[in-house]
Amino acid sequence: MLRFDPDLNSWSFGLYFISVMAAKKTIQKEISLSGMGIHSGKNVRLVLKPAESGEITFLRVDLGRLEARLNPRNLEARNSTTLLGEQFQVRTVEHLMAALFAFGINSLSIELDADEIPIMDGSARPFAQAIKKAGMRRLALPVRPLKIRKPLILEEKDEFVSAAPSPSGGGVELSYSIEYPHPAIRRQSLSLKLSPQSFVREIAPARTFGFLKDVERLRSRGLALGGSFENAVVLDEEKVLNGPLRFPDEFVRHKLLDLAGDLGLLGRPLIGRFEAHKAGHRLHVKLVQFLLDHPEYWTAA
Numbered sequence: 405m406l407r408f409d410p411d412l413n414s415w416s417f418g419l420y421f422i423s424v425m426a427a428k429k430t431i432q433k434e435i436s437l438s439g440m441g442i443h444s445g446k447n448v449r450l451v452l453k454p455a456e457s458g459e460i461t462f463l464r465v466d467l468g469r470l471e472a473r474l475n476p477r478n479l480e481a482r483n484s485t486t487l488l489g490e491q492f493q494v495r496t497v498e499h500l501m502a503a504l505f506a507f508g509i510n511s512l513s514i515e516l517d518a519d520e521i522p523i524m525d526g527s528a529r530p531f532a533q534a535i536k537k538a539g540m541r542r543l544a545l546p547v548r549p550l551k552i553r554k555p556l557i558l559e560e561k562d563e564f565v566s567a568a569p570s571p572s573g574g575g576v577e578l579s580y581s582i583e584y585p586h587p588a589i590r591r592q593s594l595s596l597k598l599s600p601q602s603f604v605r606e607i608a609p610a611r612t613f614g615f616l617k618d619v620e621r622l623r624s625r626g627l628a629l630g631g632s633f634e635n636a637v638v639l640d641e642e643k644v645l646n647g648p649l650r651f652p653d654e655f656v657r658h659k660l661l662d663l664a665g666d667l668g669l670l671g672r673p674l675i676g677r678f679e680a681h682k683a684g685h686r687l688h689v690k691l692v693q694f695l696l697d698h699p700e701y702w703t704a705a
């Protein structure tokens with residue numbers, strides 16, 4: 405078996421090494437995006453910078469460049485997924501994380517000047533397009549995918565998330581099903597094998613969605629302050645208010661996007677089949693933390 409030995413980390417060895425094992429990846433060029441936080445309602449400038457560190461770090465340029473590392477143990481998930489740093493938090497990380505996960509980017513410096521990732525158009529398409537345009541680069545740093553070796557399921561009432569070994573022995577397969585007693589949604593389900601291509605085509609454009617009847621309640625709790633027809637599909641009791649939809653089943657596609665983003669918080673490639681039914685960020689993050697606490701369910705491939 406080929407093992408990484410830092411003493412042998414010559415240029416040629418590094419090249420040979422990354423040619424036979426998965427390597428960490430970063431972006432080739434800096435990416436700059438601006439937008440509004442969907443919950444905070446604040447404008448935020450986001451800059452993604454190539455990094456050689458092998459880690460995803462968040463840096464607050466408005467707080468004297470305070471830094472926090474992506475740590476999947478320190479998360480809070482309700483209406484969105486929040487990374488809890490020691491000195492600051494980063495809200496609504498999931499759509500950016502989904503794009504990074506789909507492209508296999510796990511070494512990056514994320515600079516921002518507010519406490520939330522901008523919602524852009526409510527989807528991951530602006531992030532995916534920017535990453536494609538910037539290009540990617542492999543680093544001479546190995547990464548060992550987390551490979552599911554035995555099935556598990558986490559259930560709460562009529563919701564569940566599950567993980568199982570990959571039937572094909574490689575890659576990530578995602579399945580989602582939802583049921584809403586709403587004429588524009590009803591039952592929707594979708595499965596796909598995640599790749600940069602399938603992500604860009606099938607998942608990244610799907611926008612977040614919300615119900616008009618919930619807006620008042622969310623705003624009274626200081627949430628959805630930046631939500632609008634420009635960054636979310638909004639539904640009243642009967643219909644979509646700001647159509648057309650980008651896909652007839654845009655809702656379940658967005659749930660797959662959220663699941664990909666939350667699984668991406670593990671910060672490494674995954675090998676397995678992941679399924680969710682009527683779940684949300686809270687249950688997705690519970691699965692991430694269950695995997696961290698129960699290494700008997702996986703191997704480092």
Ligand SMILES: [Zn+2]
Nearest residue numbers: 498612658662
């Ligand atoms: Zn979402």
